[in-house]
Amino acid sequence: MSERLSLLHREVDEAAASLERLHAERLQCRRGCHDCCVDGITVFEVEAERIRRNHRSLLDEGVPHPEGACAFLDEQGACRIYADRPYVCRTQGLPLRWFDEQGGETVELRDICPLNEQGPPIEELPAEACWTLGPFESRLAELEQERDRAMKRVPLRELFARSR
Numbered sequence: 001m002s003e004r005l006s007l008l009h010r011e012v013d014e015a016a017a018s019l020e021r022l023h024a025e026r027l028q029c030r031r032g033c034h035d036c037c038v039d040g041i042t043v044f045e046v047e048a049e050r051i052r053r054n055h056r057s058l059l060d061e062g063v064p065h066p067e068g069a070c071a072f073l074d075e076q077g078a079c080r081i082y083a084d085r086p087y088v089c090r091t092q093g094l095p096l097r098w099f100d101e102q103g104g105e106t107v108e109l110r111d112i113c114p115l116n117e118q119g120p121p122i123e124e125l126p127a128e129a130c131w132t133l134g135p136f137e138s139r140l141a142e143l144e145q146e147r148d149r150a151m152k153r154v155p156l157r158e159l160f161a162r163s164r
């Protein structure tokens with residue numbers, strides 16, 4: 001299970017890196033910018049377990065970032081579990097596209113961090129120039145379902161002993 005999660009994260013990183021190269025001129029993302037690192041992010045147990053396994057002392061003894069931003073941010077605004085951050089954190093800043101049901105119709109929606117808006121309107125980008133939400137989420141859900149059909153989600157903040 002752990003190897004399959006690592007493989008999924010690697011595939012996400014490769015695909016995200018390719019989009020980052022494509023959008024290098026518009027992306028303002030850099031170490032210390034943490035606008036996407038909001039509080040209240042939840043993950044499946046399969047990703048929570050990886051963080052617990054690899055960051056025991058941080059979780060047992062570390063102090064979570066104050067409420068209002070992700071508990072894993074350090075004082076400089078960097079991620080303290082960067083190599084093991086969950087899927088949802090690996091595509092931050094990219095132009096996103098997804099599908100939704102509205103008025104009985106399936107519509108495509110798009111969004112991007114306001115800091116990365118400068119450039120061609122994201123509505124005009126070809127589909128393959130956007131990160132499409134859905135396929136990787138489905139694979140992650142399958143992994144979790146194999147692990148535990150309860151499909152439990154865990155708030156990142158609750159991984160810290162001091163938050164419990």
Ligand code: SF4
Pocket residue numbers: 036037038041070071072073078079080081082085086089156
């Ligand atoms: S886990 Fe790391 S990358 Fe993800 S939201 Fe928290 S600080 Fe940001």
